[in-house]
Amino acid sequence: MAAAFYYIIFNPAAGSGNAVDTLKAVRKVMNDRQIDYEVRVSRYSGHTVQLAKQIGSFNDHPGAVVLVIGGDGTLNQTITGLKMTRQADLAVGYIPAGSGNDFARGIGLPDDPMKALECVLSTETPLVLDIGQYTEQTHQESGYFVNNIGVGYDGNVIARTSHSQIKTFLNRFHLGKLSYFITGVIVFFAQKPFPVIVYDQQGRMEIIQDAFLVDATNHPYFGGGIRFMPGAVPTDGELDLVLVEHPNWVVFLFYLIQLIRGKEAKYDRIHHFKGNHLRLETTELEAGQMDGEEMGTRPFELEFTVAKQNFWFNLSEKK
Numbered sequence: 001m002a003a004a005f006y007y008i009i010f011n012p013a014a015g016s017g018n019a020v021d022t023l024k025a026v027r028k029v030m031n032d033r034q035i036d037y038e039v040r041v042s043r044y045s046g047h048t049v050q051l052a053k054q055i056g057s058f059n060d061h062p063g064a065v066v067l068v069i070g071g072d073g074t075l076n077q078t079i080t081g082l083k084m085t086r087q088a089d090l091a092v093g094y095i096p097a098g099s100g101n102d103f104a105r106g107i108g109l110p111d112d113p114m115k116a117l118e119c120v121l122s123t124e125t126p127l128v129l130d131i132g133q134y135t136e137q138t139h140q141e142s143g144y145f146v147n148n149i150g151v152g153y154d155g156n157v158i159a160r161t162s163h164s165q166i167k168t169f170l171n172r173f174h175l176g177k178l179s180y181f182i183t184g185v186i187v188f189f190a191q192k193p194f195p196v197i198v199y200d201q202q203g204r205m206e207i208i209q210d211a212f213l214v215d216a217t218n219h220p221y222f223g224g225g226i227r228f229m230p231g232a233v234p235t236d237g238e239l240d241l242v243l244v245e246h247p248n249w250v251v252f253l254f255y256l257i258q259l260i261r262g263k264e265a266k267y268d269r270i271h272h273f274k275g276n277h278l279r280l281e282t283t284e285l286e287a288g289q290m291d292g293e294e295m296g297t298r299p300f301e302l303e304f305t306v307a308k309q310n311f312w313f314n315l316s317e318k319k
């Protein structure tokens with residue numbers, strides 16, 4: 001049965017402001033088709049969690065769907081907010097309007113907002129997909145992620161870009177993504193190796209002394225379109241944990257370029273763990289990121305499990 005009502009959660013800051021045009025186009029289609037909806041606008045960073053909590057606490061429309069228009073961070077915050085409420089099973093539709101849009105890419109939802117909208121509007125039953133669930137002991141945090149949680153290189157890229165004046169400047173020209181690339185190159189050469197302890201599904205411990213990055217991921221994509229972990233599938237009930245050792249620059253650069261070009265590439269300083277219960281610890285201060293949002297700097301003690309999420313899009317309706 002088609003959704004009876006849509007709560008649209010909209011982040012005007014997503015995609016360096018480009019999401020505004022997406023909302024206009026979505027509203028036009030929904031008005032033309034006389035679909036019932038209301039728009040809730042995220043007014044500040046982190047507001048989306050509150051909006052989703054309000055919807056999950058007070059929704060009284062049977063068959064309602066929460067439709068997110070924004071980037072991966074907005075989707076993350078919406079799910080996080082909903083999961084705190086009595087209606088945690090409300091289905092979530094998604095129109096990618098961010099700068100990276102790795103979740104859409106990772107599950108095969110079209111990047112084109114209007115095509116994604118058709119996938120949402122043609123849905124009759126929820127699609128259940130894996131998302132990651134984590135607890136972090138050092139700061140006593142817990143939550144969910146749709147793409148990945150990373151510590152090390154990617155954490156530092158997100159931290160530096162979020163506070164960089166280059167990003168503020170480039171955002172004026174809707175070129176926010178370029179700022180990640182520039183910081184990515186700078187941090188690439190600045191990232192120091194750090195020790196990581198990983199516990200696999202069976203609780204076996206592996207110590208890697210000179211990590212460059214370590215990421216728990218729900219699907220293959222990372223960093224706005226890099227197919228980093230081809231074997232990660234958001235339907236297998238497992239997460240993939242990837243650890244890259246501090247690299248030999250020349251070989252690693254070649255490997256990265258191949259990945260960015262969408263080619264299959266092998267690199268022998270990568271460790272791969274898979275399971276529905278994984279743990280990692282860093283003994284030194286490192287930066288972390290979750291779905292492209294800063295987690296801050298700390299020694300991390302992360303535990304990962306898999307949760308299920310009701311989504312509202314029909315992935316066979318892509319054309």
Ligand SMILES: Nc1ncnc2c1ncn2[C@@H]1O[C@H](COP(=O)(O)OP(=O)(O)OP(=O)(O)O)[C@@H](O)[C@H]1O
Pocket residue numbers: 011012013014015016042043044045046047048070071072073074075097098099100101102291292293
């Ligand atoms: N009104 C607002 N003003 C400024 N920032 C906001 C506002 N509402 C939400 N935010 C913040 O915007 C940030 C970016 O959101 P989001 O990740 O959805 O977009 P993006 O970074 O362009 O996309 P992606 O993660 O796919 O690259 C989030 O940290 C969110 O908390």
